[in-house]
Amino acid sequence: MKFFIDTANLAQIKEAQELGVLDGVTTNPSLMAKEGITGKDNILKHYVDICNIVDGDVSAEVISTDFESIIKEGEELAELHEQIVVKVPMIKDGIKAIKYFSDKGIRTNCTLVFSPGQALLAAKAGAAYVSPFIGRLDDISTDGLNLIAEIRHIYDNYAFETEILAASVRHTMHVIDCAKIGADVMTGPLSSIEGLLKHPLTDSGLAKFLEDYKKGN
Numbered sequence: 117m118k119f120f121i122d123t124a125n126l127a128q129i130k131e132a133q134e135l136g137v138l139d140g141v142t143t144n145p146s147l148m149a150k151e152g153i154t155g156k157d158n159i160l161k162h163y164v165d166i167c168n169i170v171d172g173d174v175s176a177e178v179i180s181t182d183f184e185s186i187i188k189e190g191e192e193l194a195e196l197h198e199q200i201v202v203k204v205p206m207i208k209d210g211i212k213a214i215k216y217f218s219d220k221g222i223r224t225n226c227t228l229v230f231s232p233g234q235a236l237l238a239a240k241a242g243a244a245y246v247s248p249f250i251g252r253l254d255d256i257s258t259d260g261l262n263l264i265a266e267i268r269h270i271y272d273n274y275a276f277e278t279e280i281l282a283a284s285v286r287h288t289m290h291v292i293d294c295a296k297i298g299a300d301v302m303t304g305p306l307s308s309i310e311g312l313l314k315h316p317l318t319d320s321g322l323a324k325f326l327e328d329y330k331k332g333n
């Protein structure tokens with residue numbers, strides 16, 4: 117399973133990249149705003165900065181919602197860097213745009229996916245990635261991981277090439293469960309990646325090894 121980090125924070129992206137297990141980055145307009153990145157030029161520059169840190173795909177989201185504008189904005193984003201994947205919302209004009217981009221060889225990430233039917237449409241339109249939001253479903257008492265399992269089943273039935281990018285991952289158990297189900301990618305905060313390192317028996321075991329080493333030296 118590929119690990120993407122879901123942030124526009126350059127320091128956190130660097131930290132994950134240095135760990136050596138990072139495969140890409142996802143961003144969205146809210147994450148950009150959280151970092152204080154506003155205005156078109158600053159946002160475009162920030163995408164390039166991210167691409168220059170990470171070795172992998174970087175999702176850059178369009179804010180347009182009609183077909184013509186999505187195409188114009190997406191083409192501009194795709195021109196920025198070869199690592200850019202154009203993130204398009206799961207709406208009618210978004211699906212048309214994903215098909216258009218796919219025919220032109222521009223890779224897309226279909227975002228804000230909350231049902232198996234939406235994921236099926238994204239795959240048929242030729243999205244490179246589909247982003248089902250696990251955490252936001254859990255937030256409304258609906259099993260987000262079950263959606264990942266349903267999409268996995270459907271995509272395997274027809275050998276769709278669209279990669280399942282489990283999004284809105286909130287913690288380490290989401291990561292582990294996504295890996296068990298067979299999501300192709302997960303995107304989450306740095307804490308969901310670094311949290312995988314932790315186990316109290318590792319800490320106490322290491323402390324004991326170091327203590328015993330000191331006794332003998």
Ligand code: E4P
Nearest residue numbers: 122142143144252283284285
């Ligand atoms: C996906 O690409 C989104 O950026 C993201 O995972 C949303 O997560 P949230 O529900 O924690 O905001």
